[in-house]
Amino acid sequence: AVEGDATEIRKLDDRTVQRIAAGEVVERPASAVKELVENSLDADASRIEVAVERGGVESIRVRDDGVGMSEADVRAAVQEHTTSKIEDVDDLESGVATLGFRGEALHTIGAVSRTEITTKPRSADDAGTKLTYVGGEVESVEPAGCPEGTTVEVTELFFNTPARKKYLKTEATEFAHVNRVVTQYALANPDVAVSLEHDGREVFATTGQGDLQSTLLAVYGKDVAASMIGVDAAPEVGSEFPEGPLEGISGYVSHPETTRSSREYVSTFVNGRYVRSPAVREAILEAYGGQLASDRYPFVVLFLEVPAETVDVNVHPRKMEIRWGDEAGVRRQVRAAVEDALLDHGLVRSSAPRG
Numbered sequence: 001a002v003e004g005d006a007t008e009i010r011k012l013d014d015r016t017v018q019r020i021a022a023g024e025v026v027e028r029p030a031s032a033v034k035e036l037v038e039n040s041l042d043a044d045a046s047r048i049e050v051a052v053e054r055g056g057v058e059s060i061r062v063r064d065d066g067v068g069m070s071e072a073d074v075r076a077a078v079q080e081h082t083t084s085k086i087e088d089v090d091d092l093e094s095g096v097a098t099l100g101f102r103g104e105a106l107h108t109i110g111a112v113s114r115t116e117i118t119t120k121p122r123s124a125d126d127a128g129t130k131l132t133y134v135g136g137e138v139e140s141v142e143p144a145g146c147p148e149g150t151t152v153e154v155t156e157l158f159f160n161t162p163a164r165k166k167y168l169k170t171e172a173t174e175f176a177h178v179n180r181v182v183t184q185y186a187l188a189n190p191d192v193a194v195s196l197e198h199d200g201r202e203v204f205a206t207t208g209q210g211d212l213q214s215t216l217l218a219v220y221g222k223d224v225a226a227s228m229i230g231v232d233a234a235p236e237v238g239s240e241f242p243e244g245p246l247e248g249i250s251g252y253v254s255h256p257e258t259t260r261s262s263r264e265y266v267s268t269f270v271n272g273r274y275v276r277s278p279a280v281r282e283a284i285l286e287a288y289g290g291q292l293a294s295d296r297y298p299f300v301v302l303f304l305e306v307p308a309e310t311v312d313v314n315v316h317p318r319k320m321e322i323r324w325g326d327e328a329g330v331r332r333q334v335r336a337a338v339e340d341a342l343l344d345h346g347l348v349r350s351s352a353p354r355g
């Protein structure tokens with residue numbers, strides 16, 4: 001609190017700055033899970049096992065069979081702004097292929113928790129390394145027997161940021177966020193075996209065999225998977241598919257009677273990344289032509305392909321939003337693709353003109 005009548009402007013000390021920044025990156029267990037799963041994907045993992053306890057508030061463990069890290073790598077990885085993914089601003093401008101590049105996730109998660117990283121590079125003969133990082137300080141580094149790949153275990157999340165801890169919701173709500181994040185990455189990466197465990201119980205496990213249909217089965221169960229209708233549209237010469245920014249639309253949408261009251265089962269991906277787009281969601285719902293009961297949403301997993309230069313990459317990646325150049329064009333294309341898929345199954349009558 002400020003005393004007296006003059007306002008005094010002062011510079012915050014480094015620790016305070018670090019904790020404030022950390023609170024923006026890691027808002028809740030699900031944000032840590034997201035960063036760790038992205039790191040595993042960037043590390044070329046073919047298997048990612050996520051296990052959380054008490055909604056992730058008690059502990060989060062992400063294990064992968066990716067490229068792993070040497071002792072020097074893992075010591076560097078927890079420092080501030082350290083990344084192996086870009087070198088300089090030129091790399092940023094030519095486009096980043098990895099999910100991460102800011103070099104802040106491990107450092108930041110470790111600043112507000114007790115984080116243990118056990119890792120071993122692929123085809124390394126000697127032992128791996130276990131590094132323990134607590135509240136932003138390296139506590140210990142020791143050799144560890146472990147398989148190739150990386151395991152990150154986060155406990156005591158927000159032990160030193162009581163304000164952030166206070167804002168956590170119930171364990172059930174926190175777990176719902178974790179589940180949604182892991183589900184999104186599982187759906188976006190059918191060629192990676194992704195599993196999720198909560199309090200020792202398996203929630204789902206995908207096979208990683210590469211097909212979306214079996215991933216849907218693993219994630220949403222038999223009934224939902226059986227009701228899914230394939231969408232596959234691309235503008236071709238002479239086709240009636242409307243012109244617009246999208247080069248391809250593929251995935252699945254559910255039968256209009258297989259719905260939920262939450263829109264969280266409408267998942268859309270742009271060039272492989274999960275994106276929240278109200279415009280796309282509305283276009284999908286319009287395609288059902290009034291066949292959905294009010295306040296009901298279908299299950300949707302839709303992949304939109306766009307030339308990289310037509311989307312605004314400056315929108316913050318963490319917000320998962322997108323700015324379309326030609327939003328009306330995107331809407332027309334999405335609506336047409338979903339309508340065509342439903343029509344093929346005799347599910348909507350072609351009625352109102354598109355536009």
Ligand code: ADP
Nearest residue numbers: 039043077083084100101102103104105106150
């Ligand atoms: P960023 O992902 O933006 O590079 P992070 O703080 O998330 O930053 O990770 C820092 C670095 O640590 C990464 O660039 C990568 O080299 C290494 N790293 C992190 N997680 C893993 C992992 N699961 N497997 C292999 N290397 C990893």
Ligand code: MG
Nearest residue numbers: 035039100105
């Ligand atoms: Mg990262």
